[in-house]
Amino acid sequence: MFKKILIANRGEIACRIIRTARRMGIATVAVHSDADASALFVREADEAVRIGPAPVSESYLRGDRIVEAALATGAEAIHPGYGFLSENPGFVDQVAAAGLVFIGPSAASIRAMGLKDAAKALMEKAGVPVVPGYHGAGQALVLLAGKAKEIGYPVLIKARAGGGGKGMRRVDHPDDFADALASAKREAKAAFGDEAVLIEKYVEKPRHIEVQVFGDNHGNAVHLFERDCSAQRRHQKVIEEAPAPGMTAEMRSAMTDAAVKAAKAIRYSGAGTIEFIVDASEGLRPDRFWFMEMNTRLQVEHPVTEMVTGVDLVEWQLRVAAGEKLPLSQDQIRLSxxxxxxxxxxxxxxxxxxxxxxxxxxxxxxxxxxxxxxxxxxxxxxxxxxxxxxxxxxxxxxxxxxxxxxxxxxxxxxxxxxxxxxxxxxxxxxxxxxxxxxxxxxxxxxxxxxxxxxxxxxxxPPPSAEAAAAAAVAASNASLTPAGADPWDALAGYAHWSPVRRKVALAYGETDITASVQVKAGRIVVEIDDLERPAPAAARVAAWPGHVTVFEGAVAHSFKAPDPFADAADADAGAGSLRAPMPGLVKVVRASVGEHVSKGQALLVLEAMKMEHTIAAPHDGEVAEIVAEGQQVTDGTVLVRFAEA
CATH class of the missing domain: 3.30.470.20 (ATP-grasp fold, B domain)
Structure with a gap:
């Protein structure tokens, strides 16, 4: 077994791997960007090496610097986590060339499954069902539009590289195909460096069910049952579960057999996931599922599989990469x-x-x-x-x-x-x-x-009266607890003639709230809109300068204590403006100065956190100023300024 490994990832991924490595007595090396210098995973690792500035292209995607860090610290192997370089065969080759072990599949396996079109052709040859569509090399608009028409709308445009919903667009009508294709290609190029796409039939009531597979270097391959990842928004998984609801023994047997067949077809070693699209319009049927793609890495949602099988998948990864056989045979893996x-x-x-x-x-x-x-x-x-x-x-x-x-x-x-x-x-x-x-x-x-x-x-839901009262109390710093040992401190809220009233100004969204808080007869009383309310005894509150958050169930109600000295001029300047809702890069500008635009018209495309977001006009108007393409903006930056009506 390895004595020291380097983790070529960050955040919760790195923390997860460190936890298993520590239990197994394996030392860990973290690599980090400048933005992550004090991150939790850096503190948790035994050693840490800086590899570059914050942008991933200058840090976490720099395979050369990661390999150098592994060699410099004496690491024997590199765990890629998931995302970043985890499915990059070129990085696997770099690791091998340096005499290190890549804790994952071979470069050949990653290449076989890395491009969705080639992977589908391989799966068809192996007898695994694939979804109807066009997976060819041609990328001309007229060709792809023609293929979409042949397949029949609605269709799904998908980047042939990568995953996570990036470079993916559903198209319901031929008139929308060209714009959707251009957007998908831009996003795919930015995310994966490859703008090529494939076209697939869109399944009307699709479920996303995937099977966890694991192989070793001794020819063994098993499955660890399925996960249902159908709860998605914008093709991003939200809640995953295992096992899949409504799964029958017949359906499970068909899906898991196909998944293991897919893994064996590429002599797979390590943790992988075979993703299937399922037509659930008539329930789960063995003839209604198709191969979508294989993720040749550990998945974000792997903990649900660990919870129902009792298997530590990271430990299995380490053991397989070290040359050991799979710890369990298929009949020893149980679902609980x-x-x-x-x-x-x-x-x-x-x-x-x-x-x-x-x-x-x-x-x-x-x-x-x-x-x-x-x-x-x-x-x-x-x-x-x-x-x-x-x-x-x-x-x-x-x-x-x-x-x-x-x-x-x-x-x-x-x-x-x-x-x-x-x-x-x-x-x-x-x-x-x-x-x-x-x-x-x-x-x-x-x-x-x-x-x-x-x-x-x-x-x-709006905050309850109790939540508003709790926020007012927190903002006022009123308390029934003595501030110190001095006898006078015990007289909370005391004043010579009457209880002290503390005026509190709060804002909840666009709503201003004025409250008064006082201590009367040993209790805190809040008055809002001339109604007196006792302060909630068990409120869940978090407060910091200028802000109070009150938790009601899963809802976090955020109140602000407005700054009376805030620059009103800035607010006035923004009255006729459209501001950036988040930090990002202006990828495309679709309007020009002097142009009259209509409400809902797309004005520009902002790329933020690896996704494209279309910014539309909030109302009819004439564009007086507009941000330039390629500009990096921060949250609140003025993107478009409209001429006065």
Missing amino acids: GHAFEARIYAEDPTRDFLPAIGTLHHLKFPASGAEGTAIRIETGVRQGDAISPFYDPMIAKLVVHAADRSGALAALGAALRHTEIAGSTVNTAFLAALAADADFASGDVDTGLIGRRQAALTAL
Whole structure:
């Protein structure tokens, strides 16, 4: 077994690998960018090496610097985690050329499955069912549009390289094909350095079910059952579970057999995932699933498989890479209970899931659940850390396990309600709403569920009167607890003639709240809109200068204490402006100065956190100024200024 490994990744991924390595007595080396110099994974590793500035192209994608760091620290092997260089065969070759071990599949296996078109051709040859579509080399617009017409709308444009929904567009009508193709190619080029796409038939009620496979260098290959990843928004997984709801023995046998056949076809070694698209319009049927792609790496959602099988997949990766055989045979792998994983992101579901940034001023996860359930938190951040615009905005993965699906779902909902995050907009309320959705709860889920219910799932209830009162108390610093040992300190709220009133100004969104807080007869009383309310005794509150967050269930209500000295001139200057909703790069500008635009018209495309976001006109008007293509902008930067009406 290895004595020291280098982890070529960051965040919760690196923390996860470090945990298993430490248990196995293996020393770890972290590599980091300037932005991650004080990150949790850097502190957790035994050693750390700086490899470059914040942009991934200058740090985490620099295979040469990573290999140099491994050699300089005496590491024997490199674990790529998932993402970044984990599916880059050129990096595998670099590692091997340096005399190091790549903890993952061979470069040949990655190349075989790295391009979706070639992978589908290989799978067809191996007898694995593939989805109908065009997987050829031709990329001309007229050719691809013709193929889409032959396949029949709706179709799905997919980048042939990479994954994660990047470079993917659903097209319902021929008139929309050209724009969708151009956008998909731009996004694919930016994410993977390859703009080539393939066209597939869009399955009307699709479920995304994948099978975890594992192979070794001795010709063995097994599966560790399936995961259902159908709960998606914009082709990004949101909640994953294992096993898949509604799975029959016949369907499981057909899917897992096909998955193992796919792994063996490329002599696969290490952890991998075979992804299938399933037509669930008539339930789960063995003749209604097709191969989509293979992820030749460990998956973000691997903890749900670990929870239902009791297997540490990272340990298996290390053992297989060290030349050992698979620790268990197929008949020794058992399925037990049910598990869910919810991805907690810094994002704003009410604004179409736009990524968010901010400092995590308050961070609290539940330590345990009800009897018979287990909770596992996978995170790479601590309270006080900042969410950076340079990387994926995931804060944590919340994983639960119980004896059956209903118990696991109840545990997930409870865990989300007891998760407290303040300082950045997060998606916990949305996740809780999804977990409580009737169709999701019954297992009747497909990849379009969130899109169909998005308005309801992302709607936030207003704060209750109790929440507003709790915020006012927190902002006023009123307390019944003596401030010190002095006898006078024990007289909380005391004044000579009457109880002290503290005026508090708050803002909740666009709503201004004026409250008064005082201590009367040994209790704190809050007055809002001339109504007196006792302060809630058990409110869950996080406060820091200028801000108060009150938690009601899974909802985090954020209040601001407005600064009376704020620059009003800046606000006036922005009255006729459209500002950047997040930091990013202006990729495309589609309007010009002097042009009259209509409400809803696309004005520019902003690339942020590896995704493209179209910025549309909020109203009719004439463009007076517009940002230039290629400009890097920050949150709040004026993108478009409109002429006065």
